[in-house]
Amino acid sequence: MTEPGMLPGVPHLRSIADLAQLVEAASPLYVRFSAGPVADAATVSRDHESGCLLPGLSVNPLTPEPWWDRQVEHWLARQLCQYAHLQSPERYPWVLTGEIAGRGPDCEPLLVRTTAVASIDRSVVDEAAATYERVFRAGADGR
Template structure:
């Protein structure tokens, strides 16, 4: 089985539900998600901002640990974070969880990470589950005021 199909990275577990991702976020901090070809693919090329072409000092990631102000279940945070970049899932790109050191912010204010350490892969069915949960519990598209 290939990494794209959700095979473990270097012996990392494969998570199969939003609940499993939320449980991991409860014990591993900081924890981030990245949608890419995996650590080896990321190490082979420099990260760049797609619009400007600027070289980024680290990998673009999304935080999976809820902020202190978050007053909903961790599963809701996880679903929202997975849905933000679900459009990046392809046969060559998949979501995987990692830790590392934040060295800056990207053009969308996302953390940029160096020294990435893989923690787990996320089965593609989890992204679908996250989408269903997101639509159930959030007022998608509503603007903040």
């Protein structure tokens, strides 16, 4: 029996360093917190506030933007923390790739024709939170 959040046929990443290695080897990559690709394929994505149907799966980019001049691990910590509140016993983070079909209400990419690339161990989200706390000025607004 596999542990919750493990996807068959793809690597199960257990550290931010493992995730960084994957992101540096392949791009673009995204993270999604859900019940996994099989469950996502069986549902319709919808914006919860408006009720509008979305043309793809809501994801967060794992591939750093060209302007990012810090460690890849710092980008990953920030990206994982953005949607960590979605993690639950039924929802876990997993890495995917696909084609951008549009943008969601928070300007997040919406993917179609997705492929699962890896699953992310829940402990990596804890590691991301600790990294985020250590290296960022959370809540700083530039004033």
